[in-house]
Amino acid sequence: MSSEKHGVDVIINKIEDNPSCTHGPTILFERVQEGGESRRFYACSACRDRRHCSFFHWAHHKINKTKTELWTRLFKESQPATSHEEEYQRLQGIRTIAASKRSYCLSCSTLIRNNEKCGHSSCSLITPVTDSHLCNPSTLLPPKEASKYEAQYLFAKRSVDTILSLLTGLDVSLVLCVGAPRVHEAITSTSEPAFASLLLDIDNRYRSFFSPKHFLHYNMFNHHFFGGDKPKRTYRDFIGSEGNLAIVTDPPFGGRMELLAHNLMRIQDDWRTARALDSERILPILFIFPYFMENQVLSCLPSFIMLDYQVDYDNHPLYSSGPKGMKNGSAVRIFTNQKGWQCALPESEGYHFCQLCQRWVASSNIHCIKCGGCMSKDGRTYKHCDECGKCVKPSWQHCSTCSHCQPHDHQCRPNHHPPTPTCHKCGALGHKRAHCLKRLVPSPARNWSVWRCKEEPSAHGWQEYLSLPCTENRFSLTATGDSPPAHTCGRPERLRKTHFKPPAASNHKRVLGTQSWAPKATH
Incomplete structure (x- = not known):
């Protein structure tokens, strides 16, 4: 039989009962090959490269003593040397001394006084550490760059301001930042915050800068809180406290959408349970993802819509403004489960309200009467093709051979139609x-x-x-x-x-x- 692979599926079972690695409960995957044959295995939820987390276990194999001992040892080795409470106490002391006498140890991931440098002679240090750094640690900490684990891209200030404006328009008073540290910093660094904020992030370095009530070490792919029951109680107390709650999440773009959607719904269920709400209440969510992933997002979160707003990052090579960015602007958008008219976008950046669509759109997104909507997705003004009966990218041309619009340099495929879905499991047509x-x-x-x-x-x-x-x-x-x-x-x-x-x-x-x-x- 051919060993051609047809991809890997996520099996969302009771995740908390799966074997655990250092990043919490693993995920059950199914690798499908030609002929419908498949094998299941457990692997890390957070890492897409086994060089960062080597956990792997075939689902049909028993877990032997050797593996159990190995996993236990790795788990113990991954635990921080000090507790979050101890790190926060150290932060309180660091605040009382001058910036020139403070340092941050990159090797130990902790703040230190300069008179403690002798214990860090072989470490990499950053000095000085200003008051602004203490309130906005993302400006101090070097972004992590592992593309298949913890690659960090940080919102530009204008994007943070727009997100906070959206939250204000939704009458929000509590913000759960899931992997969005710049938003959390913007909220907590002001003397009179407009919102209460809790940051959930897998980057444990933030323990040195935020109290246990403002930061929790968290894995968004398995809804796992590091540190036992106490962080879970902090999380439940926050989402259950008085005020209108919303989620702002900026997940890795290469992560499995099924897991992200599943855990967002788990947070929504936890919110309903904490407040004794009925099953129809919707928790407002701002989900940041590229526009070209729209189909994947809406297949897992069908009640969401995509806003036109182009989200910029300070440290991304493409998704930013300026000469190095994409020609048509950033490809990253905000998806939300709120109504389009509720999400006002900044007019100073050229966005306007379309009365016909009843939503805010970019200046380049011109309403098409024939299609009945503002159809542009990528920042350009689309054109309507009467033969195709829809709006298409402005650089595309209608090809009579292919019977639909195509890029001008395409290879013609006469009478070509989109392929009918074929099931790799049973071989039948019409479904996947x-x-x-x-x-x-x-x-x-x-x-x-x-x-x-x-x-x-x-x-x-x-x-x-x-x-x-x-x-x-x-x-x-x-x-x-x-x-x-x-x-x-x-x-x-x-x-x-x-x-x-x-x-x-x-x-x-x-x-x-x-x-x-x-x-x-x-x-």
């Missing part, structure tokens, strides 16, 4: 492997029951029933055959544990009860 009814999916959001017809196969054959719960768990939806089910309650991203009710037809008997896995049916 993620929606295949024969795929083994150990997920609490996909519980299965298999029913076999008691009559002759020629009359009914085998049937599979996939039970999915409604948002309010009031009914279950059932699908048969190879087609994925249609979920009509409008909130497919909020599937929860199913309460399966068998088909009413009496000519079917139960073969297997509701399980957390889907056996492969024989047709």
Whole structure:
């Protein structure tokens, strides 16, 4: 059999029960190969390169004593030498001395007095450390550059100001910054903050600059809080405190969107639980991601919309203003679950309100009457093609051979149509492997029951029933055959544990009860 790989899928099970590495519970992945064969394995949630975290375990293998001892040793070695409380006490003392007598040790990730330098003779030091550095540590700490682990890109000031303006317009008083340190710094560095802010970030260096009530060491890919139960209580107390809460998150662009969306919904559920809110209350979220990832974002977070605002970074080679940036401006946008008219964008930067679309758009985004909207995505003014019946990029031209608009230097493909999705699991057309009814999916959001017809196969054959719960768990939806089910309650991203009710037809008997896995049916 060919060993050609068709990609790796994320299996979102009960993540907290998975084996743990130094970054918290690992993630169950499924590697699919040609012919539908697949293997599952556990790997680190935060690192996409095993050079940064070597954890790897085949799901069907038992965890032996040697591995357990290795993981335990690595976990102990990864623990900081001092507690967060001790780091904060040191910060309080450092504030009382002059900036010229302060240093920051890059090797030990801690603030020190200059008279302590003898204990750091082989370390890399930064000095002086100003009061501004203490309030805005992202201006002092060198950004991490590991592209598949902790690559850090920091918002430009104008983008921070716009995000704070959006939060003000949404009448927010509490901000949960998930991997957005510049926003947190802008809030906490003022003498009279307009918001209360809590920073959740995987960069543990921020412990030296913020109190345990303002910073928590956190992994956004598995919703893991480092340090045990105390940080979790701080988090729950914050999201449950009085005031309107919103999330601002700036995740790594190479991270798995399924995990990011799943954990944002977990935070929303925690917020509802902490405040005893009903399941219809929506937690405002500002999610920063590139516009060319729009399809992936909306497939996992279908209630979100993309704003036109171009987010700039101070230290990114492309996503910034100036001669080194992209020709049409930054490709990074803000996605939100709020209405477009609620998110006012700065008129000083050329944004305006479109009365027809009822949302704020860029000056280059001209409303198209034929399409019924402001259609530009990349910062240019799109043009409408009557033959295609839609707006396209201004550099594209309609090709009569291809029957649709293409770049002028493209290679013609006569009568070419977008390929029909093909399932790598069963080989059938019309769906992908993620929606295949024969795929083994150990997920609490996909519980299965298999029913076999008691009559002759020629009359009914085998049937599979996939039970999915409604948002309010009031009914279950059932699908048969190879087609994925249609979920009509409008909130497919909020599937929860199913309460399966068998088909009413009496000519079917139960073969297997509701399980957390889907056996492969024989047709």
